[in-house]
Amino acid sequence: MVAFIAVATEGSFARAADRLGIGRSAVSRSVQKLEGQVGARLFSRTTRSTSLTPEGQLFFDHCRPGMERIVQALEDLRELRDGPPRGQLRIGAAPGFGRKVLAPLLGEFRRRHPGVAIELVLDERTPELAVDRLDLAFRDGRLDDSQVIAKRLIPMQWLVCAAPDYARRHGLPASPAELARHACLNRRLGGGRLRAWEFKVDGRAQAFAPAAELAFNDDELLLHAAVDGQGLAQLPAYLACDALRSGALVHCLGGYAPDDGGHYLCYLSREQLPKRVRVFIDFATARVRALDLDCALDHACAAVPAALAAAG
Numbered sequence: 001m002v003a004f005i006a007v008a009t010e011g012s013f014a015r016a017a018d019r020l021g022i023g024r025s026a027v028s029r030s031v032q033k034l035e036g037q038v039g040a041r042l043f044s045r046t047t048r049s050t051s052l053t054p055e056g057q058l059f060f061d062h063c064r065p066g067m068e069r070i071v072q073a074l075e076d077l078r079e080l081r082d083g084p085p086r087g088q089l090r091i092g093a094a095p096g097f098g099r100k101v102l103a104p105l106l107g108e109f110r111r112r113h114p115g116v117a118i119e120l121v122l123d124e125r126t127p128e129l130a131v132d133r134l135d136l137a138f139r140d141g142r143l144d145d146s147q148v149i150a151k152r153l154i155p156m157q158w159l160v161c162a163a164p165d166y167a168r169r170h171g172l173p174a175s176p177a178e179l180a181r182h183a184c185l186n187r188r189l190g191g192g193r194l195r196a197w198e199f200k201v202d203g204r205a206q207a208f209a210p211a212a213e214l215a216f217n218d219d220e221l222l223l224h225a226a227v228d229g230q231g232l233a234q235l236p237a238y239l240a241c242d243a244l245r246s247g248a249l250v251h252c253l254g255g256y257a258p259d260d261g262g263h264y265l266c267y268l269s270r271e272q273l274p275k276r277v278r279v280f281i282d283f284a285t286a287r288v289r290a291l292d293l294d295c296a297l298d299h300a301c302a303a304v305p306a307a308l309a310a311a312g
Contacts (some may be wrong), residue, residue, distance in 0.1 A: 003030035004042060005067050008060045012050055085276040086115030092129075092137035095122040096219035096239050099265070102138060105287050109280065124190035129268050135277050136284075140236065141261040150264040151281070153288045156238040157260055158198055159251040161244070163229040172252040173232070176201060179210040183231030186212035187222055197234045198258040205258060238263070238293035267288045 003236045006016035007027065017024040035042050042056035052060060093102050093155040098120060106118055129148060140156050162172060165176045166183075173179055176199045188197040194215065196207035213231050219239055226233040243249040265284060267277065 001034065001063065001067070003027045004034050005060070005063060007031060007043065007050065008052055008056070027157050036262040068192060083275070084115055085113045085274075085279045087274060087276050088117050088119065090119045090121065090133055090135050091278060091280075092121045092123060092127045092132060092134040094124060094138070094140060096236065097138055097140070098122040099220065100239055101288060101291065101293065102284075105284065108287075109283050111278060112283070113276070115240050116280070127266075129266065135267065135274075136280065137266045138284075139264055139266055140190045141264065148266050148268060150266050151285065152262045153265055153285060154238065154263050154291075154293055156263040158234050158258055159237055159240055159244075160197070160232055160234050160253045161226050161251045162232045162247040163227055164247065165229045166231065166248055167250055167252075169229075172250075173247050174253075176206070176208050176253065177258055179208060179232065182210075183213040184210040185222055185225050185231045185233040186210070186215040187219065187233075188217040190217075199253065238291075241293055268271050 003016065003020065003026075003126055007013055010016045010019060013024050013027050013031075017027045020027065029085065031042065038055075038059065040055040040059075041053050042059060044051050044053055056154055089101070097197065099122070103120060106120065110116065121132070121134065129135075129137060138153075148241065160173070170182060176197070179197070184197075189195050194209060194212065196209055199206050199208065214225055216225065219235070221245065222233050223235060223239055225231065227243055230279055240249055240251070244251060265281065267273070267281065273281075
């Protein structure tokens with residue numbers, strides 16, 4: 001079809017071959033194959049000229065609008081790749097990270113790139129980028145998928161936190177085993193199970209499931225309950241940082257913190273990424289890293305629990 005359109009437009013097999021960047025014989029074979037498929041001669045050929053037959057003219061008139069749409073589609077794709085970013089961007093994230101970190105950044109990105117429409121999908125499930133039609137996903141830990149590119153953004157540390165008032169009244173645990181003597185606040189995951197509290201004890205990862213005074217299916221509710229003095233909660237550092245730095249929370253059991261799992265930006269391929277995806281990856285990487293969301297090593301936050309524990 002492409003060879004036929006080129007010959008009809010150029011009026012010559014040789015000029016059509018030059019336009020397409022292939023040999024004249026390849027163009028001739030393509031046209032002959034097409035003529036065999038449609039059962040009609042499409043060109044009158046002489047040593048001096050090439051012209052459409054009546055059947056060829058009819059076929060060309062019907063094919064040309066479709067070919068023009070194909071050419072326009074190719075131009076549109078080229079513009080998407082090389083022109084200003086535009087189109088739909090569908091982003092997945094866990095609810096806590098999406099609300100706390102990602103959603104506040106979207107306004108600035110849209111002001112920079114008004115041609116990009118964004119849909120933010122918050123879901124506890126581990127995403128399947130292709131199945132869920134996601135261009136990007138932000139996850140705690142890497143996706144277990146060899147087809148996915150995972151770019152580490154920030155540390156992902158878990159901190160056991162409590163309000164200063166709770167720490168003064170009840171003290172703070174000195175080891176994970178002492179959690180059984182405390183009011184604990186648990187997180188109910190989307191599948192119905194409670195999220196385990198993770199620690200590293202004597203160099204080995206261990207999971208605890210303390211009895212819950214309260215359980216929530218949302219990280220922000222868990223945070224608010226901890227700030228309100230209702231018990232201990234194990235929270236991601238990015239969610240607890242503001243409260244820790246303001247003194248609304250203190251944290252403990254830092255010596256038993258689990259290994260840093262990292263927080264990752266995930267996408268399917270580095271090859272042929274649409275421009276809207278590439279610019280968002282660069283934007284989100286710079287902005288999230290600049291937020292300084294890891295306060296596990298923040299001395300101003302870490303020094304308080306020991307003093308409170310001693311007072312208790």
